[in-house]
Amino acid sequence: MDCAPHIRVQAGDFDLAAEVNRLSAGRKDVGAVVTFTGRCRDEDGRLAALELEHYPGMAEAEIARIAREAADRWSLSGLTVIHRYGRIEPGENIVLVVTASSHRKAALEAADFLMDYLKSRAPFWKKEHPATAAEPGRWVEAKAEDEDALARWKK
Amino acid sequence: MDCAPHIRVQAGDFDLAAEVNRLSAGRKDVGAVVTFTGRCRDEDGRLAALELEHYPGMAEAEIARIAREAADRWSLSGLTVIHRYGRIEPGENIVLVVTASSHRKAALEAADFLMDYLKSRAPFWKKEHPATAAEPGRWVEAKAEDEDALARWKK
């Protein structure tokens, strides 16, 4: 990979266009840029907000490991992962993955791979705060399908 | 699908952030937004520009058919395809696909599907203008691998 992965774990939002420009502005060798934006849904009005807890230090280290694996498997010219933590309301962004490559399949597959690994390996935990204030917050349970999704990428 | 596909065939560039906002701004039901941007490469300096010819009328109709098929196969809340034509220089955008869904797999797979079909079914033809002005323009040949990519999506 030509350039080091750009990784950020932050409370604040990110700027999609700025992150795409980081990997492609002025570049004549980038044929494909893929972005994946994960957002908070309101679950048909049942959710007031998500609280994202993370493990500082390990979050960055683990995302870096996942990014390095993607860069080893696909020919990428650039790779960005930004994951937010803290309180996030419906309609707000949670996570951004940007992949750039000369070829479309590399960019698409790497983004798919990164999201699967972020879901099940990056040390973040979501707590749902219900719209009904009387109800207590509830930790989101890991889904078996997310674990299964990783099996697709085993070499 | 909740909303009709947004399809444009145009000479001018597009604005990635504006197109993502079109599908997600103010929406609390959109959990995932995927963008694919196809860009003109300079082929290690050998290419001065691409000339994209298209079949007006059919280009829009065929992209609409492909978009409809994607909307039938995946649960999408929004879908945008913009394809440029005319002279496009290295570093410029050629095509944009944006998919929005409540779930990440639907958004990712639909974008992958749309790109495969646009490559081999939408009536556009690329002519390469070499950096060496003396050389004549050369029509890009269709790749067998692009045709093969469609086989993955046969039901």
Added chain:
Amino acid sequence: MKLVYFAWVRERIGREAEDVDPPGEVKTVADLLQWLKDRGEGYAAALEHPKVIRVAINHEHVDHQTTLPRDGEIALFPPMTGG
């Protein structure tokens, strides 16, 4: 019937579009390609390998066995390279 040409099919034939009136025995797309091929050097060059030529009738892809419509727009072009 109106014919329209794109990319190198257009360049070799030397025109973008034309109206033609093929004889009654020209019933399918394959027949039409064979008939056009004999109309001159440009056509022969464009349609040298007819199997490669993609065809659309009224903006929809069709295969070479398709029966020609009474009227409408028939487009001939190389395999597409968009995206």
Added chain:
Amino acid sequence: MKLVYFAWVRERIGREAEDVDPPGEVKTVADLLQWLKDRGEGYAAALEHPKVIRVAINHEHVDHQTTLPRDGEIALFPPMTGG
């Protein structure tokens, strides 16, 4: 050794971190979980199903058979739900 807890493991145990000094027979991650479980109600609730608990040593995922390091930071948490 320093232990850190996250999400519902943290909430049930009732603290974010602590220093512990387990006896010599506590050699693996599995031993540590078993030993912690007996330290009180919160620990028992958090570690009721030890197989579910994910563990990282010095910021790297490890399995329950892993030998504990001499020192460093050991994190216990539920399956991750980021992304």
